[in-house]
Amino acid sequence: MKKFISFLSRIFILLTALELTSCGYGALELFHHGDFVDERADQMKELYQGRVGPTFASLSGTYTFVIFTDPHYGSKRSENIDEDEFLEWMDGLPSDQSPKFCVCLGDIAERGERKEFLKYCDFVEKIESRGIPVLNIVGNHDLFNSGWDDFADLCFPYTSFYRFKSSAFSFYALDTGSGSLGPKQFKKLKSAMQSDPRPKIVFSHYPIYGSGMYGLSYYCLQNEEESTRVITLFEEEGVTDVYAGHVHHHQSKELGDYTERCFDTLFNQEWALVTVNEATGKTSTKTIRK
Structure with a gap:
């Protein structure tokens, strides 16, 4: 049964690739995402200095941050994003x-095109005008049509693998845009976490x-062995969330002492407030749906 589901997953990915290739997403990037993760994430950047380092280091007591995902600027779906409603809520x-x-x-960008990233940057500017910095994680769509260069140029903190710290917590941002951490990133992540006693x-x-969504590997890390190693690392090294x-829908799964949460898209008017x-x-997560 598991082999049959895996076979269906491959068929689904192939059909999706053929469809998207005809829509200007870039044939190479559909399978390789343009740039390899070992090249993008060969070093973990520490956000201790500069624009936001002091802000994060001063965080203490109880505070909140906001998560949103998959705006897909440049797609027809992104026309449903109500930026004003998000800002009014905040x-x-x-x-x-x-x-x-x-x-x-x-x-962030549907086809990895610069004009799509710039449209997103207009939204980010509205958020940051309120004194709230926006950090970004690279997604697979952001790598289409060699979009990595524009992501790294326009999307703070201009890298894909980084860490920052508050008074008591450590926050890790991973590059899984190619569906894998890759050996270099995993090795550096493991070393960093093992020397970091904070909750993460x-x-x-x-x-x-x-297991992924509907049992399809497209919706999770592509290598089951790698996924198992990462889950084990998180369980051993104090990851809380x-x-x-x-995946474009809301789901959560308790894995040992931590919970993995996925969210629906910004164009479906969903985001989360984390305390x-x-x-x-400890943390608590409230999903907001407008």
């Missing part, structure tokens, strides 16, 4: 719930969990 939060930062979990929150475009996109309690090392 502006209407009580002062003690005002987010300290936002994270976009990838698939992880951001990824692809879900890590190995994993947040992912890609972090630095004193207890």
